Amino acid sequence: MTFGTILGAWIAVFLTLAIFSYLYKDNPFYKVAEHVFVGVSAGYWASMFFWTQIQPNLFGRLWPASEYSADSFWYKIYDGLHVLTSSVFPAGGIDKGHDMHLIYLLPFALGIMMLLSVSSKLSWFARWGIAYTVGMAAGLRAYGFLNSNVIAQIKGSAVQFVGGDIPFFALIGNSIFNNVVILVGTIAGLAYFYFSKEHKGAFGKLTKVGIYFLMISFGASFGFAVMGRISLLIGRFVDLIDYSKAQYNYATIWMLLIMVVVLGYGAFKDKGKGAKVSG
Amino acid sequence: MKKITDFILNIGKMDRRWIFLIIALVVLLPLYFPIGLPIRPTDSTQTAYDAMDKLPPGSKVLVSFEYGPSTKPEIHPMTYAVLRHLFKKEQKVYITCLWPDGQFMAEEAIDEIAIGEFNLNEGEDYVLLGFRPGNEAVVKGIVSNMRKLYSTDARGTLTDNIPMMKGVNKLADFDFIFTASAGYPGTVEWVQYGADPTGIPMSTGVTSIQVNEVMPYVQSGQVKGILAGMPGAAEYEALVGVPGIGTSGMDAQSIAHLVIVLFIVFGNAAYFIERQRQKKY
Structure with missing residues (x-):
């Protein structure tokens, strides 16, 4: 096993136990892990966004290698950028299989405008980029929701009650009983969110049925949430068990011991301080 | 008392x-x-398995990785089991990622399953197209013209030079979609902008917390079955016949x-x- 793998295991164990230590109480180990997590995530995301989209798909379309000409003014700008950083702007243009599309100057400009939000004087420029993003997302989402969540779901809840060869009762799958439950649940659930009529009398009873359906749904969500958290705990424990083996130099055991001793010492010192103050 | x-x-x-x-x-x-509690596939897992099992060999399957290390214990066993199934049936697998950390999850799965277990060739049996930022806009891009979005794969190879990319220009050129999703963007976006508009059959594996959100699409037939959290992974492992982390975690889970x-x-x-x-x- 390489030194890098063992070191990686020790770091993974430290970060896992540091996060778990929060269950005892807030402490410096947890703070370190929290800050490392935020920093590494931000760095990784920024780098991925740059190297998978901005460099190949934006700069690659503005200065493609296929149309490189050292005499053109446009590529003279590129050569200047190449002097600054040759990894982003390699010699002879960017070869990512694109043709030149100067229309991409528009998203480039909008992106720069978004970055101007850091300046108090020029921050108004950022509104243009945000406006475009919000408008685009709203249009895109409206279409997606209408098609898949409204029309397809209405179609999906148009169920069969009589005829055909569906059984009267089945625990799972299509049956007359299950289809009646879908119908009652859908209507009662929708009725609960109808606020133009007071929830009284027969309508009130219907909305009460709706509440029961909603409660069952929330209960299922809670159950799934617990299941998910336990799965994540299992995943971390599986790794901790792996890293407690001899080939990783008993990383889990050593790290756990160190943390328990340090936190125990901290608690002991705090207790001493508390006693002095109260005394 | x-x-x-x-x-x-x-x-x-x-x-x-x-x-x-x-x-x-x-x-x-x-x-x-371990106690070895029995694992019986649920209807939704069986539906997902059947949908992928009946694809003829050589079908083009798009597998999308929308998860990261934080949800790895739930989703990673699913992708391992699904990739095992697809490679065993000699399908062509195209991997995309809507999450940046999905890319290194995909790389890990490729190393272990495609290379480690099946000794397959990149570009001929599978291709890692990788991550592109843009959430649902990426799905829309794949639907209309994925070559614009993916002029290169994750290794920087021009997609024009990848043998298995011949004739693959848009989502409609695929035979099946499987998304391994832990949130936004993920399964919901693939249903709304990918599977529903094109009619390409789709199945999914999601974190437990997402099951209630995705289940209506399964009930209405927009999604062919669902692998629900770690139990879903364990059930799929049982169907494929190779027990993995999903199976070993089920005793503790129960x-x-x-x-x-x-x-x-x-x-x-x-x-x-x-x-x-x-x-x-």
């Missing part, structure tokens, strides 16, 4: 750190001493659930007893 109610009240007042410790122990012990249910029962009982006593005095 008073002794029992006092005992329940004491449990209700227990320091939460004891509960953490008990949960840790009930999860840890079955991992060291016992932990039992203990949590007991805590909920005791907690509620303590609450009602206390309320009863307050009414009395």
Whole structure:
């Protein structure tokens, strides 16, 4: 096993136990892990966004290698950028299989405008980029929701009650009983969110049925949430068990011991301080 | 009787750190001493398996990785099992990622399954197209013209030079979509902008917390089956016939659930007893 793998295991164990230590109480180990997590995530995301989209798909379309000409003014700008950083702007243009599309100057400009939000004087420029993003997302989402969540779901809840060869009762799958439950649940659930009529009398009873359906749904969500958290705990424990083996130099055991001793010492010192103050 | 109610009240007042410790122990012990509780595939897992199993060999399957290390224990066993199934059936696998960390999850799965177990060739049997930022806009891009979005794959190879990319220009050129999703963007976006507009059959594996959100699409037939969290992964592993992390975690999962249910029962009982006593005095 390489030194890098063992070191990686020790770091993974430290970060896992540091996060778990929060269950005892807030402490410096947890703070370190929290800050490392935020920093590494931000760095990784920024780098991925740059190297998978901005460099190949934006700069690659503005200065493609296929149309490189050292005499053109446009590529003279590129050569200047190449002097600054040759990894982003390699010699002879960017070869990512694109043709030149100067229309991409528009998203480039909008992106720069978004970055101007850091300046108090020029921050108004950022509104243009945000406006475009919000408008685009709203249009895109409206279409997606209408098609898949409204029309397809209405179609999906148009169920069969009589005829055909569906059984009267089945625990799972299509049956007359299950289809009646879908119908009652859908209507009662929708009725609960109808606020133009007071929830009284027969309508009130219907909305009460709706509440029961909603409660069952929330209960299922809670159950799934617990299941998910336990799965994540299992995943971390599986790794901790792996890293407690001899080939990783008993990383889990050593790290756990160190943390328990340090936190125990901290608690002991705090207790001493508390006693002095109260005394 | 008073002794029992006092005992329940004491449990209700227990320091939460004891509960953490008990949960840790009930999860840890079955991992060291497995019981081997039986795993039976549910309807939704079986539907997903059947949908992929009946694809003819050489079908083009788009597998999208929308998860990261934070949800790895739930989703990674699913993708391993699904990739095993697809490669065993000699399907062509095209991997995309809507999450940046999905790319290194995909690389890990490729190393272990495609290369380690099946000794397959990149560009001929599978291709890692990689991550592109843009959420649902990426799905829309794949639907209309994926060559614009993916002029190169994740290794920087021009897609024009990749043999298995010949004739693959848009989502409609695929035979099946499988998304391994832990949130936004993920399964919902693939249904809304990918599967529904093109009619390409789709299945998914999601985190437990997402099941309720995605289930309506399964019920209406927009999604062909669903692998629901770690149990879904274990069930798929059982169907493929290769037990993995999903299977080994199921004992711990079941016992932990039992203990949590007991805590909920005791907690509620303590609450009602206390309320009863307050009414009395």
